[in-house]
Structures are given as C-alpha cells and as structure tokens.
Amino acid sequence: MGLFGRKDKVNEGGLMDAIRCDQTDYLIWKWRPAGQDAGTTVKENAIRYGSSLNVKDGEIAVFVYHQKDGTMQDFIEGPYNDTIKTANFPVLAKIVGLAFGGASPFQAEVYYINMAGLIRLPFAVPYFDMFDPRLPDFPISMAVRGSFAFGITDHRLFVKLHRLSNFELEDFNKQLKDTLVKFVKGVVTNIPDGSYGGAPIPIVQMERRLLQVNDLVQQYIQPKLSDVYGVTLKDFNISELDVDKTCEGYGKVKELTANYTEASLKAQQHINVGNMQETNRLQMDSMKQTQAINLENMQESLRINREEGQYAQRQATEANAYTAKLQAEQQNLGAFAVKNQTQVGVAAADAMGKQGASGAGNINLGGAGGIGGMNPGAMMANMAMGTAVGTGMANMLGNSFAGAATGMGAGIMPGMAAPSGGVSVPPPIGTLYNVAVNGAAAGPYSVQQLQQMAMSGQFNAQSLVWAAGMANWMAAGQVAELQGLFVNNTVPPIPPALP
Known part of the structure; x- marks a missing residue:
C-alpha cells in the first residue's frame, strides 16, 4: 500500500x-x-x-x-x-x-x-523471601503494597521513547506497573544490609520505619521511570509492609535483634557513663587549673602592691628628709643674714659715733668750718652708706630665703629711736613688704627701703602693701609699722652757722 x-x-x-x-x-x-x-x-x-x-x-x-x-x-x-x-x-x-x-x-x-494530567495506579508486590545478613539461612516472607502517580513533563521525550505507534494507554500502564514492582522488590530486599544507602534496617524494624523505607525506594525508582519511560514520578506511597511473623526465620531474627538491641543499649550506657566520667574529670582538672592560675595571679598582685607601697613609703621618707634639710639650710642662712645685718648696723653706728667724736668739744663760732663738733653732711653720708650696705645684704639673702628672713628678722633686733635733736641708728631689716605698683606686686622691700621710697615720693600712705601674715592688701597708712614713715618724710635741714 x-x-x-x-x-x-x-x-x-x-x-x-x-x-x-x-x-x-x-x-x-x-x-x-x-x-x-x-x-x-x-x-x-x-x-x-x-x-x-x-x-x-x-x-x-x-x-x-x-x-x-x-x-x-x-x-x-x-x-x-x-x-x-x-x-x-x-x-x-x-x-x-x-x-x-x-x-x-x-x-x-x-x-x-x-501535560497537567496525572495517573494514579495501585501496585502490590506479593510475598517474597528476605534475609537478615546476620542469619542468611533463615528466610522471612514479606509483601509490599501501595500506589504511585505519574505524569508527562517532556512530551517530546515521551514520544521519542514510545513513538506512539499504535499506542494504548492500558498496555503502557501495565508495563509501567510491572517495572515499578520489580524495582520496589529489588530495593526492599537489600535494605537490611544497607545496599541502597543509609544505615541497615533490620527486617523486624522495617514496619515501624516505613517512612524511611518509602524514601529509599522512591529515590531509586524515580530516575529509572524518567529514563526508561519518559514519565515523571509525582507521588510514591508504600502503604503496607506485610511481614509473615509466623515463619521460623522471623522468630530467630527477632530474638537476635532483641539481644543485639539489649547489648547495644548496655554498650551505649557504658559509653555514656565513660563519657560522663571523662567529662567530670576534665571539668575538675579545668577547675583546679583555674584555681591555681587565680592563686598565682593573686600572689603576684599582692607582691606588686607590696613593692609599690614600699617604694611609695621610701619616696615619702626621702621627700620629708629633703624638706627638713632645706628648712634647716634656710634657717642657717636666715641666721647668717641677721648676723650680717647686725654687723652692718653696728658698723654704721660706729661710723656715726666716730664722726661725732671728731669735733665734739671744739666749737668754732666764727670759723668757716661752722660747728666743729658736728658735721651733718658726713653724718648723713655715713647713714646712707650703712643703710645701703645693710639693705643690699638683706635683699640678697631675703629674696632667696624670704620665709626664713621674714620669720626671724621681725623680733630679733628692734629698731632704736634716736634721741631728740640727735642722730638715730637705722633699725635692722624687719618685715618685708610687697607694694602694688600699676596693678602688679613689686618687692619685697624692707621698712628702710620703703622709707627711702617715701622720701623720694615713690611711696605714700595710700600705697597698697602686703606682708607675710596679712590676710589682705592694706593701705600703707593703716599698717602700724609703716605709719611713722609718713609723719616727716623730709631730711632735716642743716642748722645755720652760729654768729
């Protein structure tokens, strides 16, 4: 045709x-x-x-x-x-x-x-013999029942594999079911020895581990159906694993499994006890090590604190000794300054006495020399010289050791007032005063220096002064020791010559 x-x-x-x-x-x-x-x-x-x-x-x-x-x-x-x-x-x-x-x-x-359709078919694997690898001479009968659903995802692959030449779906379903039964039987038979992945499952435990068995079978047959028949396995469900519990093999395997399970439990308990003991031992060792480390750290901290305390105490002792030494040196230098000031005052007084003695009993009434027994100009010159020398020495020592000079010079040698009409010996250096000049502190100055400044107009009763022991700055006219400087701050005139 x-x-x-x-x-x-x-x-x-x-x-x-x-x-x-x-x-x-x-x-x-x-x-x-x-x-x-x-x-x-x-x-x-x-x-x-x-x-x-x-x-x-x-x-x-x-x-x-x-x-x-x-x-x-x-x-x-x-x-x-x-x-x-x-x-x-x-x-x-x-x-x-x-x-x-x-x-x-x-x-x-x-x-x-x-392309969206599914076909669900039941399947049943009649009783077949299975063997526990521990008892290979005692078969156990088992049957498997369930269902599966498949569809077509790649229609070109499906047509290529089957060519659709006089294709009949019923024949195809029967062929697909027979192949699936063969795959299920092959996988289930080898699950007890772990040939299809995962840990071995004893035959007597397969019923209660049905889901695990189902997953193992599905993982194996799914790619097979796609490669051989061009269909996609959409669902696979083992509903029953029927074990013949009346056969001799089942009883022996069950007994063996029970003994094995008991032994495994004991071994596991022994392992757990051993692990617990080892864990406790490690924890105790760790605790001891921690305590030893803490003790060592504490001892080291105490040692460091002790050494630091000793060092601080030595530093404080040395500082106190050094301070006491400086104070002693300042006292010695203050005494030296007072001594030198006294010597200067004595020398000035001696010079004035000699000046007076040089003409005390020889008064020339008509001569050109004036009053032969008293030379006012020489007297004033000697006074100025004695004051300048004493003041310079006091300033030199007082600026370096002001505290010592101030503390000691106030009451050792009180000033001596001159008799009326005579010549007075300048008092020794006493309290030292700072003077406010244009908003800044100047000095310190002795009373003698302030007297000279008052005579020259550089110092007056309104000038602000401050000395050690005073709470605040005060006007010079309010200080008792300085009030006498402003009564008569001019040099007495030279008496006229007698006729």
Whole structure:
C-alpha cells in the first residue's frame, strides 16, 4: 500500500473531520473518526486536509506520520482552534505538497497528551523471601503494597521513547506497573544490609520505619521511570509492609535483634557513663587549673602592691628628709643674714659715733668750718652708706630665703629711736613688704627701703602693701609699722652757722 493506500480507499474517505479531545480525565488519548473502533479500518488514519482541529490549553496534539524512511511527528500546542493548514504543520506541508498539491486526505495518527494530567495506579508486590545478613539461612516472607502517580513533563521525550505507534494507554500502564514492582522488590530486599544507602534496617524494624523505607525506594525508582519511560514520578506511597511473623526465620531474627538491641543499649550506657566520667574529670582538672592560675595571679598582685607601697613609703621618707634639710639650710642662712645685718648696723653706728667724736668739744663760732663738733653732711653720708650696705645684704639673702628672713628678722633686733635733736641708728631689716605698683606686686622691700621710697615720693600712705601674715592688701597708712614713715618724710635741714 502506498502513502495513502489505494485510490479507491482514499475516495472512501474524504469527509471533513472535527478533531478534538472530549475526555475529562486522561493522560494520553488517541483520536479516531466518529463511529470507528480501534483497528477496524484504515479510515481511522485518513484525515481530510482542511478539517478543524481543537487543542485546549495544557494539551498537546501529536500527528504521527508513518513513512518509508521512518516515523515523523507534528506537535500542536494548545490553545489552538483552527483548520488544518500547512502553516502550522511543517511535516504535513511537505507530505501533502509532494503527493497531492495540498488538497488530498492524508494518513496520520492523532494523540492528545495532557501535560497537567496525572495517573494514579495501585501496585502490590506479593510475598517474597528476605534475609537478615546476620542469619542468611533463615528466610522471612514479606509483601509490599501501595500506589504511585505519574505524569508527562517532556512530551517530546515521551514520544521519542514510545513513538506512539499504535499506542494504548492500558498496555503502557501495565508495563509501567510491572517495572515499578520489580524495582520496589529489588530495593526492599537489600535494605537490611544497607545496599541502597543509609544505615541497615533490620527486617523486624522495617514496619515501624516505613517512612524511611518509602524514601529509599522512591529515590531509586524515580530516575529509572524518567529514563526508561519518559514519565515523571509525582507521588510514591508504600502503604503496607506485610511481614509473615509466623515463619521460623522471623522468630530467630527477632530474638537476635532483641539481644543485639539489649547489648547495644548496655554498650551505649557504658559509653555514656565513660563519657560522663571523662567529662567530670576534665571539668575538675579545668577547675583546679583555674584555681591555681587565680592563686598565682593573686600572689603576684599582692607582691606588686607590696613593692609599690614600699617604694611609695621610701619616696615619702626621702621627700620629708629633703624638706627638713632645706628648712634647716634656710634657717642657717636666715641666721647668717641677721648676723650680717647686725654687723652692718653696728658698723654704721660706729661710723656715726666716730664722726661725732671728731669735733665734739671744739666749737668754732666764727670759723668757716661752722660747728666743729658736728658735721651733718658726713653724718648723713655715713647713714646712707650703712643703710645701703645693710639693705643690699638683706635683699640678697631675703629674696632667696624670704620665709626664713621674714620669720626671724621681725623680733630679733628692734629698731632704736634716736634721741631728740640727735642722730638715730637705722633699725635692722624687719618685715618685708610687697607694694602694688600699676596693678602688679613689686618687692619685697624692707621698712628702710620703703622709707627711702617715701622720701623720694615713690611711696605714700595710700600705697597698697602686703606682708607675710596679712590676710589682705592694706593701705600703707593703716599698717602700724609703716605709719611713722609718713609723719616727716623730709631730711632735716642743716642748722645755720652760729654768729
């Protein structure tokens, strides 16, 4: 028979067909012309070019053409609702165009594939013998029951594997179920010795570890079904592992497992006790080490504190000794200053006495020398010289050791007032005063220096002064020791010559 059979057979067809799938629940469905059963006539493959084709969303219509050089397919993905045209059928355009110019019926098988559909099938593995690796001479009978669901994800792979040549879904389901039963039996048989991954599971424990067994079987058969049949395993569920508990092997394996479990528990308890003891020992050792470290740190801290305290005490002792030494030196220098000041005053008094004695009993009334017994100019010169020398020595020593000089010079040598009409000896240096000059402290100055400053107009009763022992600055006229400086601050005039 040629491409489309004999010419008279072709003429028997020629009716416009409506090609569509009205099934509600299917995975793969083969279309046939109305009123035709499977295998009754070749007309089921005779399709008029221009017939209407309806493919719903989620469906794929596959046109299978059987040619001398093999089988070819056109895939029409939904949604599609139109007449059969060569624009959407690349393979059909080639066949019809070569044979009849695009106006003749053609032979093709049409299959609808539901990409969203699932088929769920039950399966049962009848009783088969299993063996515990510890007792290989005692078989145990087991049966497995459950269900699985599959669908088509890659329609081109599915068509490539099955070619859809006279494809019948029932035959496919039976073939797929037989293969799955074989895989389930192979995996379950080897679970007790751990051949399919994971730890071995004793036969007597497989029932209560059903989920673990289910996962092991599914992991193995899922890629197998995809590679061999082009379907995707959507769900796999072992509902029952039926073990024949009346057989001799089951009793022996159960006894062996119980003894093994008891021994394992004892061994585990022993291990736990050993681990606990070792943990306690390590904790005690760690505690002892921590205590030793803390004790060592405490001792080191005490040692450091003790050394620091001793060092601080030595520093304080040395500082006190040094302070006492400085105070002693200051006292010695103060005494030295007072001694030198006294010597200067004595020298000045002696000079004035000698000056008076040089003419005391020889009064020249008419001579040019004036009063022969008293030379006022020499007396004033000697007084100035004695005061300057004494003041310079006191300032030199007083500026370096002001405290010592101030504390000691006030009461050692009180000032001596001169008799009326005579010459007075300048008092020794006493209290030293600071004077406020233009908002700044100047000095310190002795009373003698302040007297000279008062005579020259540089110091007056309103000048502010301060000395050691005073609470605040005071006007010089309010200080008892300085009030006498402002009574008569001019040099007495030289007496006139006698007639």
